[in-house]
Amino acid sequence: EKGGYDYFMLKEIAEQPAAVADTLLGHFQDGRIVLDEQRISDQDLRDIDKVFIVACGSAYHSGMVAKYAIEHWTRLPCEVEIASEFRYRDPVLDRSTLVVAISQSGETADTLEAVRHAKSQKARVLAVCNTNGSQIPREADAVLYTHAGPEIGVASTKAYLAQITANYLVGLALAQARGTKYPDEVAAEFRQLEKMPEAIQKVVDSLDPVREIARELADSKSVLFLGRHVGYPTALEGALKLKELAYMHAEGFPAGELKHGPIALIEDGLPVFIVMPPVEGRGVLHSKLVSNIQEIRARGARTIVIAEEGDEVVRPLSDYFIPIPASTTLLQPLLATIPYQAFAAEVAAARGYDVDKPRNLAKSVTVE
Numbered sequence: 486e487k488g489g490y491d492y493f494m495l496k497e498i499a500e501q502p503a504a505v506a507d508t509l510l511g512h513f514q515d516g517r518i519v520l521d522e523q524r525i526s527d528q529d530l531r532d533i534d535k536v537f538i539v540a541c542g543s544a545y546h547s548g549m550v551a552k553y554a555i556e557h558w559t560r561l562p563c564e565v566e567i568a569s570e571f572r573y574r575d576p577v578l579d580r581s582t583l584v585v586a587i588s589q590s591g592e593t594a595d596t597l598e599a600v601r602h603a604k605s606q607k608a609r610v611l612a613v614c615n616t617n618g619s620q621i622p623r624e625a626d627a628v629l630y631t632h633a634g635p636e637i638g639v640a641s642t643k644a645y646l647a648q649i650t651a652n653y654l655v656g657l658a659l660a661q662a663r664g665t666k667y668p669d670e671v672a673a674e675f676r677q678l679e680k681m682p683e684a685i686q687k688v689v690d691s692l693d694p695v696r697e698i699a700r701e702l703a704d705s706k707s708v709l710f711l712g713r714h715v716g717y718p719t720a721l722e723g724a725l726k727l728k729e730l731a732y733m734h735a736e737g738f739p740a741g742e743l744k745h746g747p748i749a750l751i752e753d754g755l756p757v758f759i760v761m762p763p764v765e766g767r768g769v770l771h772s773k774l775v776s777n778i779q780e781i782r783a784r785g786a787r788t789i790v791i792a793e794e795g796d797e798v799v800r801p802l803s804d805y806f807i808p809i810p811a812s813t814t815l816l817q818p819l820l821a822t823i824p825y826q827a828f829a830a831e832v833a834a835a836r837g838y839d840v841d842k843p844r845n846l847a848k849s850v851t852v853e
């Protein structure tokens with residue numbers, strides 16, 4: 486049933502091209518983005534003036550990625566919040582607020598309670614969910630299902646990429662409703678998304694060097710992950726995977742914060758992962774990250790850099806270089822996250838841990 490893989494997680498990493506392709510399937514019809522369920526009128530969708538994304542764990546990171554796209558495409562303010570924090574701080578909600586609840590299981594108690602709080606304040610709720618008939622989509626006003634299929638590994642992989650994909654569709658649906666993007670622009674964005682499964686497949690097919698790096702670094706005490714823009718949530722996801730599976734201390738930072746404190750942690754031999762912005766976004770952020778890498782190396786840390794295959798500026802500055810295919814900035818997390826999944830799985834295996842069932846964790850957290 487593991488299809489020849491040692492762990493479900495490895496099988497699920499390999500299923501990511503299909504998870505993304507299946508999540509897109511059928512959502513662009515007659516030139517328009519369509520949701521799965523919509524119990525909210527087009528007019529009400531047009532009148533939305535603020536978006537909150539609520540979720541936990543990896544789903545929360547997928548929401549952080551989505552924020553960049555939603556604000557860019559819709560010009561709506563979008564906040565992302567950990568579901569367990571959201572309802573305890575009296576957030577400003579009304580009928581023109583859209584709360585997007587993201588959950589693989591659809592049963593996460595913290596996210597469900599955030600949905601209930603939002604509804605009690607008259608906000609509209611849109612669920613992004615991988616499980617048909619689960620509680621969160623049942624209580625929502627609109628639903629977009631991710632089609633990752635059942636995820637057995639406790640650490641989320643294919644559901645995470647499917648969530649990012651579905652979140653982008655939510656952003657495009659809002660942009661379409663509000664008219665902040667012309668129909669041909671929405672169509673062009675959708676076509677970009679449709680190209681991603683092929684690029685994801687390329688990353689999946691080239692993970693052996695990542696596994697080798699993982700075996701080399703498996704005894705590290707701590708690992709840092711840095712990124713900027715969408716590379717920041719990707720850093721958080723990389724750190725979470727490593728904590729969950731390898732029980733290794735790991736932290737993700739926005740690279741610009743380094744000089745405000747975390748640089749004090751940099752010492753000889755410390756592994757530091759960095760995601761470089763794609764060539765498309767090269768400019769200020771790219772050169773700032775190059776400076777960060779130089780600062781880190783000057784202090785003796787080892788740099789493991791994920792960058793576009795053609796990024797010749799960064800290759801010589803990397804102790805380990807992990808190439809990924811070219812993409813737009815917004816879509817890069819669909820590629821850059823994958824080496825982090827494989828890295829964490831391999832470190833866990835090298836340390837003799839159960840990759841599919843990490844200690845203390847449950848697949849679905851149904852208590853607050």
Ligand code: F6R
Pocket residue numbers: 541542543544545587588589590591592593596639640641642725729848849850
């Ligand atoms: C991380 C992981 C968890 C879940 C979180 C939310 O690998 O699996 O962080 O992402 O518990 O779960 P769902 O998406 O089911 O609400």
